[in-house]
Structure formats: structure tokens, C-alpha cells
Amino acid sequence: MTRHAADAPADAVEDYLDRLLVTLSGSPRQVRHTLAEVEAHLHDAVAEGMAAGLTEPEAQAQAVQRMGPVTGVTGQPAGLARPSLALARRLTLTAALIGGAGLVAVGGAGLVARALLAVKGDAYLTAPWPQASYTRADCARWLAGDPGTHSCVAAMLADHAGDFLLQAAAAALLGLLALAGYFALRRRWRDRATLTALPSGTAEALGTALAAVAAVACFAVAFDTEMTQRGIGAGEPWSLGVAAAAAAAVFAVALRRTLRRTSPA
Amino acid sequence: MRAERLKGHLDLLLMSVLSRGPGHGYEVITRLRERSDGAFELAEGTVYPALHRLEEAGLLASAWAVASGRRRRIYRLTPAGAAALADQAEQWREFSGSVARVLGTPAAGMTWRPLSRGALA
16 A cells, blocks of 8 residues: 555545635636536546556545645635635624624714704703813804804704714715625625635624624613613613614524525435 | 646647547546646646636537436637637747747767766856
8 A cells, every 4th residue: 555545535536526626716616517517527547547456545635646635626816715814804794794784884873863852952962072172263163154053052963963963974985885795796796705704693693792792782771871861871872772772683583594594404 | 737837738639639529627637648648637627727728718619418327517618719720829839939940950979968067067
């Protein structure tokens, strides 16, 4: 028995095909075709080796050795086929999905805040700064932005409420861009190595957990503000909490669908 | 022959092998080995991306068929591939002829040998 055969796993051909499957990139059809070609090639090579007098494990080891590394079959540089690249791609997709959805949720918080603003006013949405923390110049700037108001505190609250709504809208825009990037990259990175680099449903589970934690934290702050500050400034954490809870619910539904789709029947 | 040197000429060799008749990947490798008297040593898997690339370029075409009890992808040279093969083969002959002329033939009684360490000192 040769050294290669002695070092070989129980079925070197099957092991090689497994490694090739998780390394190949391209459309599902391209992957299937290449795998079928290489499988036929390896079985031909094993048959030839056995016809020449080798045992089956020896012939398998020789066939795999002659085929060369799986990166040779994929035609990619070895670096592009490393599991770490697939993992990096998968992590990028996960971050884009969670980040994008989170930013869109912040945009949703802006809508909730707008409703609270209409019903309960500026003081409910944002808390005023302590008196010693702003100057006359700040007051003048706030009053200039809200000419109908004569109170510095009222102008400050209106300014801060406007800032919050503007930032929420900007976050929503960024979130939509991130989600567009996510869908574009997901179409581009459809290779099996990337798809299987993390367990199925990882992004959805992580999104659910993060959004739920954010929702609980925001609700806790809002409740505390209601109790200790008579509701002044509670609108922001309430709106963020509602948006985070909605995001957690959406992620949870997506997670459930993914688990149903991927779990064995 | 080293695999790195062979890679630069793999497309030409594959098209040349397939110009003698269609074949699947294993047949192509076997013919290449036989016709070169085993001189070409390359990882057999590297033939597949080359075959796929040539097919994408329209120089080869493939079809699936069952042969010897297995489903196989049979490659054949297209008319565009035949033209490319003729062109590349001519370029190779010109190149190899030029290299041979530069290398020349050792004069009578002389043989090529490497310079000794102190020859240039």
C-alpha cells in the first residue's frame, strides 16, 4: 500500500467531492455540472487504477492526488476559496441585513415620534437641557429657527424634536441603501460556501435578539422617564422601543420561516 | 514539464486534443498524457476551468450524454475553435522556431554546460 493510500480517509473520492461542493461558486446549475464532471472523472480514474492492480483505497487516493487541490477545479486562486472568505461574505451579508433593518426601524421610530409630537407636543418627545448647559447664543439660534416662539425652552424642544425627526429620516434612507446593498450582494454571492458559512437563520436570530434587547432597553428608559420626569422626554424612547419591537417581530417571523424551510420534513 | 509552464499553453493543447474528435474531461486528459508521452504533468482538475472558459468563449461546445454507464459532458471543437486553434498553432510554431534559432546548435566538439562559480569573477 502506498503512503497516499494509507493517509487517505475511508472514501477519498467522496471526501474530495464534499470539499469541492463547498468550494465551488457560480449558479446552482454550474455547480451541479462541474460536480458531475469531476465525479465521473474520479470514478474513471479509480477504475483505471484498479484495472492496473491497485486496491480500491489506493486507486481512490491516486485519483484524488492526480486531480489536484479543489481550488484547481474551481479555477479560483486558493485565497478566494478559503472558508474564511466565505465566512467574511456571510458576515457582510448578515451585518448589511441587520444594520439595514435596524436603520429602517429608526426611520419607523421617526413616524411614531411624529404621531406622538402631534398628540402630546414637543415636551413629551424630547427633554430640555439643564439650564446651565446652554448659552444665550444657543437660545438666540433656537428662537431664530422658531420665530413664533418667545420661550427659549420651547424653541429648544422644537429644535430638538425636529433634529430627531430629521435624523430618523436620514437613518431610514441609509437603511434602505444598506438593504439594497444586501440584496445585490446576496444575488452575487450565491455560492454554496457562502450560503453555508453560518448556520441557516443566523442573521434572523441575531436580528431578533438585538432588536428585542433594544426594545426592552428603550421601554425601560421610557417607563422610567414617565415615572421620574412626568413624561417629559419619554416620546423618544417610546418611539424607538415601538420600532425596535416591530423589528424584533419581523425578524422573528423571518426566523420561523427560515427554520421551517430548512428543517427536515 | 512544470505545470506553471504548461498552463500558458493549456488552451492550445486542449483544442488540439479535441480537434481529433469530441471527448469528455477524462478522455481529454488521457489523450493529452498519451500524445505527450507523459511529459505534461498537471493537476487533472485544472483542465475543467479551462474547458469551461473555452466553452464560454465559444471555442468549444458541450453536450451531456451517457457513456460507459455514466453521465458525461462531451466537449467538441466549434468552427470558431478550429480557427483559433489554427491561429494559435501557427503563432506557437513561429515562436518555438524563433527560440530554437536563438538557442542554436552547439558547435562541433562543444557541449552546453553551466558556468562554474568562478567563471565570471
